[in-house]
Each structure stands twice: as C-alpha cells, then as structure tokens.
Amino acid sequence: MLYASTFVFFACVGLESVTTVAQEAKERARTLPLALIVSVIISVLIYVGVSTVAVGVVPYASLNTPYPLTEVA
Numbered sequence: 001m002l003y004a005s006t007f008v009f010f011a012c013v014g015l016e017s018v019t020t021v022a023q024e025a026k027e028r029a030r031t032l033p034l035a036l037i038v039s040v041i042i043s044v045l046i047y048v049g050v051s052t053v054a055v056g057v058v059p060y061a062s063l064n065t066p067y068p069l070t071e072v073a
Contacts, residue, residue, distance in 0.1 A: 022032045054063060054072045062071055
C-alpha cells in the first residue's frame with residue numbers, strides 16, 4: 001500500500017507543477033486541458049508500448065514477479 005501511494009503522490013506533484021506553469025500561459029483555457037490530455041495520451045502509449053515489448057520478449061507467465069521488467073532486461 002505504501003509503495004503504491006508514492007506513485008500517486010508523485011503523480012499529483014506532477015499535475016500540480018503543470019498547473020503552476022499554466023499561470024504563465026497566454027490562452028490558459030485552451031492550452032491547459034490540451035496539455036493535460038496530450039500528456040496522459042503520451043504516458044498511456046509509452047506504458048502500452050513497454051508492456052507489449054515485455055510480453056513479446058518473455059512469456060507472460062514468467063512476468064509474475066515483483067519487478068517484471070528486470071526479467072525482460
């Protein structure tokens with residue numbers, strides 16, 4: 001539980017930094033939502049890409065470990 005909460009904490013800190021920088025934007029109402037949506041889409045694409053490569057390299061049954069990407073490397 002504590003391990004997962006650190007990821008949530010850093011995700012919230014990242015979103016807070018985006019809104020802090022948005023104060024300096026010219027068209028905040030348009031650029032802030034667009035930037036958040038694009039960043040989430042890029043993150044999802046990276047996650048799906050890494051997961052696809054991991055399953056393509058190693059059989060998915062052997063990825064049932066606490067650190068599955070070390071099995072791929």
